[in-house]
Amino acid sequence: MAEMREGEEEMEEDTQKGKYLTFLLDKEVYAIEIKYVTEIIGFQPITEVPELPDYIKGIINLRGKIIPVMDVRLRFKKQPAEYNDRTCIIVIDVQNISVGLIVDNVSEVLSISDDSIVPPPEISRGTENRYIKAIGKVENDVKLILDCNKLLSDKDVENLDHVNVS
């Protein structure tokens, strides 16, 4: 089944271009490219695994496949929020690693044309900026487009810690 999905993905490469899934964390709207998204599932009980960074909440069983889940709030050093029935897990697949992202809630799939996407501002040395690949403008709103690779890479975590210490 996975192969089929991949095949479809390739075929749909064109139709997926410029489409973004947006979700909410606090008041900000974030967006991730739709090609990374495998599926969206409701919140489900997580098995805790010791010795992991706090933002990795543990592992879940996704139809027999064990995947880690990451609380994006904690990843961005935001205040943790209680999980409720609006809490969603977005399953993304980056370089063949499946990871679940816990977000406050999923809003919609948007088309953002390339010319309304601008690079993130350089001035802000805030921690969030590291994961923001670009900023998309849709009408009067601003969507923060996430860099999925950086979201998962551990090297970045070290850098992040470093930044925080200094």
Add this chain to the structure above:
Amino acid sequence: MSKYENETLLELFIFETLELITQLENIALESEYGNAIGEKINEIFRIVHTIKSSASMMNFDNIASLSHSLEDVFYYIRENEPKNVNYSVLTDIVLRGADFIKNAINQFQAGHESIQDVSVIVREINEFLALLKNNDTPIYPQSGNAFSLNNEGLSKTYDDSGKNRFKALIFFEDGCEMENIRAFNVLHSLEKTAEIIGYSPKDIVENPKSAEVIRKNGFKVEFFSELAIDDVKTVLSEVIFLKELKLELVDPPSTDRNPAGDNNNDQESSRSTVKQSMISVSVSKLDKLMDLVGELVISQAMVIQNPELEGLNLDSFYKASNQLQKLTNELQDTVMSMRMVPLSATFRKMQRVVRDMEKKLNKKIKLEIIGGETEVDKNIIEHLSDPLIHLIRNAADHGIEPVEERAGKGKPATGKITLEARNEGGDVWIFVKDDGRGMDKKSILQKAKQKGLIKKPENELTEREIFSFIFMPGFSTKEEITEFSGRGVGMDVVIKNIEKIGGNVQIDSIYGIGTTVSIKIPLTLAIIDGMKVRVGKSVYVIPITSIKESSKVQESAIIRDEANNSEMVMLRDTCCQVIRLHDFFKVKSDTVNLTEGVIVVVESEGRLACLFADELMGVQQVVVKALPGFIKKVQGISGCTVMGNGSVSLIIDVPGMMNTS
């Protein structure tokens, strides 16, 4: 490596050649023990020939030329049946050649061009062949003459022992055209099962006009085959556009042939049919299948034990679900059995190890293999070979005495190492037994004392505990260091490897008589029996194999060591450390008082520990899954599993946990 455009071809070549090399080694070793090659010569010839042709197809010239010269030797042996063959030297040469090819293949796998110089080995092989020719005094000169006569008459000669000689006349359908090519196809399909002696017209490939001749006179072919006439007929009748087939047996096999030979032929032909019914499947596909079956078992439990069914009267549902359960169990067994591989291949590798040791150490050693047909999961076999090599080397080096010493003790000059495997319940036992000098308890104790390994009074140590000191890293009582053993590395590697696959090792030894190392390994790794324990809200699985017992503790049995902040529990006469699972995994639990919860006594490397959990939740078969790659190795966790209700539980890695706490 643009040269090898077809990577899969290379992969196939490597796979096939390695397999053939192993076969070749085994036959060579057998022939050395039996001091004769006999029937096996044809198999050797086939192997060497296959290696040669596939190597030259892949443009690996050095392998091709090496196997070519080997082929020459075996060709000579097969055709002339020389009597004074030194099989020991022959085996040496074959093994050296095999090593060379293995090295070359390793280099290909690493992506290098093989740069080894083949000329030395080839020269040696040729010298051996020359020697063979000089020494050769044929016992049956007549058969030698007959051979040369035959040689003139036919395009090819073969030893026809045990085979039927057939003559076939084939007519193709009118107007099918290109009869010569079709005739060639016939030859080709015959080659698989028969040895072609001759055919007419001869020039079918080169001369298109031969088609005309075949149309008129038919295509005549003579061949030897092990098959019976009916089988040959079936083979030939599959030829496309066949109009008429006349098949006759030329001279039926003489009835006075020795029965032993006939038996061999029977075996051979039955084996060749077995071979055809086998296919090789990549392990990853089997793994996938295994995963799916695991999923199936879980989802079945989810359906049948669904809480929504409670209180309903569903007779036919339960009947149907019982049926389903039966089928899934059977499916699970079948998939498991597909992954099972007999130990014999691994065991036979040890023949080679023993032979090498024998030559290097100048001792006489015989390896006896019992129960090679015992089957073990493929994943486990892969981890078994290294520990076994270590143990066998140890036995040969430290255990078996030199010939003179054995004579002095009144033991037979040839030392014996027994490698035995057998099934016992859900486990497989492997024994490595030698009849050598045995282990000296005193010197082990002394050494252990020097190294400060003894943790309790000497007189309380059991024999097995003393012997198990040799599994400690850096422990070697052997004073001098040999090429093979005595460096103190090895035995601890053995135990690590065995524990990695969920097994354990015991040693029994009687000084002066011999040593037995017993290895217990589980049949499979993919599905284990586990004890579920609850800690707070989490459920963990402890592998049953490492559990010794579980019990409640009395307040009086608890010993608290405030200074080291550790707790211990007295269990009958032994005192063992408590590992609180809620502390170890940092989970919240309301049960903190040792007397309220339950302790599970686990054992690893002969050490005991008590795992403290809230409660036991029963034994269950669990399907072991690795933690997702994104999460790095976690201390004390060996994997995870999906429970019947769909939740994920962590499987506790007992040795790992004991080493960290």
